Amino acid sequence: MNAVATPDLDTITAEKIVDARGAACPGPLLEAKKGMATVALGSVIELWSTDPITKTDIAAWSAKVGHEFLGAVEADGYDRVFIRRGK
Amino acid sequence: MTSPLSIVLFSGTEDKLHAAATLAAGAAAMGRPVNILLQYWALDAFRTGQIGKGHRLACEAEPGAPADAASLPWVETLRMAKELGEVQIRACAGSLDYLKLDVSELDALVDSAGGIASFFADAGDGSITFI
Numbered sequence: 679m680n681a682v683a684t685p686d687l688d689t690i691t692a693e694k695i696v697d698a699r700g701a702a703c704p705g706p707l708l709e710a711k712k713g714m715a716t717v718a719l720g721s722v723i724e725l726w727s728t729d730p731i732t733k734t735d736i737a738a739w740s741a742k743v744g745h746e747f748l749g750a751v752e753a754d755g756y757d758r759v760f761i762r763r764g765k
Numbered sequence: 766m767t768s769p770l771s772i773v774l775f776s777g778t779e780d781k782l783h784a785a786a787t788l789a790a791g792a793a794a795m796g797r798p799v800n801i802l803l804q805y806w807a808l809d810a811f812r813t814g815q816i817g818k819g820h821r822l823a824c825e826a827e828p829g830a831p832a833d834a835a836s837l838p839w840v841e842t843l844r845m846a847k848e849l850g851e852v853q854i855r856a857c858a859g860s861l862d863y864l865k866l867d868v869s870e871l872d873a874l875v876d877s878a879g880g881i882a883s884f885f886a887d888a889g890d891g892s893i894t895f896i
Contacts, residue, residue, distance in 0.1 A: 704790045705837045708845045711794045715849075742795050 687749050687760055692724035693717045699728045699756050706732040707739060714745065714763050722748065725759040733759050740764075768891035769798040771884070776896055777806030778823045779839065780830075785896045786839040786846065793850025800887040803875065804857040808864060811856070816840055816872045843874055853887065855879035 696713035698706035706727040713723050725736065733750040736759050740747035744765035750757045770792040774785050785807075789799045803811060810819055817840040822830060837845075846852050856868050856878045868878040 701837060704787055704794065704842065707794050708790055708842070708849060711849050712845070739794060 687751050690722055690748065690760055692760065693721035694723045696723055696725045699726050702729055703731060703735065707735055710736060710739070710761065714761065717763055719763050722760055722762045725761065726756050727759060728756045730757070733757055736761060767797045768889060769800045769887060771800040771888035771891055771893045773802050773804060773893060773895045774807040775804045776823065777810035777819065778821045779819055780822050780826055781896050782807065782810055783839040786842040789852055790842050790846035793846040793852050796850070799846065799850065799852040800884065801852070801854045802857055802884045803854065804860040808856055808860050808866065811871045811875055812866070813870055813872050847874065855884060857881070
């Protein structure tokens with residue numbers, strides 16, 4: 679379920695990019711939560727992280743708090759993680 | 766209602782403060798209230814002007830281990846947790862007395878001084894983690 683690159687993700691335009699590259703856990707999670715509060719319901723944020731555990735953690739966070747984890751794609755040395763604001 | 770994460774933070778070593786801050790931040794991000802009671806050496810680590818400047822590690826740490834290997838220092842992790850979630854940090858009144866400290870001498874991260882009953886009242890029937 680995680681880190682599956684699909685054509686859909688490549689076509690998504692995020693409302694906001696949150697660059698958490700270089701941060702270790704829980705940095706990317708906290709940045710995602712902070713960034714999510716700045717976009718409207720239904721909007722997508724794209725989180726950049728060099729921590730490989732981030733995509734798994736963000737999926738768990740999204741399920742718990744009511745956001746939609748859309749997936750992640752690998753970029754050049756980091757992951758692009760897509761989350762839609764659900765609440 | 767989600768039960769709070771209740772932590773008694775006793776240790777003032779950087780590694781244990783970091784572990785506690787990470788737990789608090791994770792719980793806050795997941796929408797869980799966090800209830801922290803600072804006692805003894807943790808209290809000392811929150812003194813204004815002193816906070817975040819310690820380099821001591823727990824006795825079980827490997828010799829030469831980095832004091833803070835992660836990118837975000839524990840103080841900043843806690844600050845973000847408080848910004849993003851419901852995190853209450855109390856200074857144990859008994860420990861303040863023992864260390865001859867006043868709550869006004871502590872960093873603004875600390876919300877108030879409090880007794881043990883207030884801590885347990887907030888903890889409810891949830892478990893308590895001692896660090």
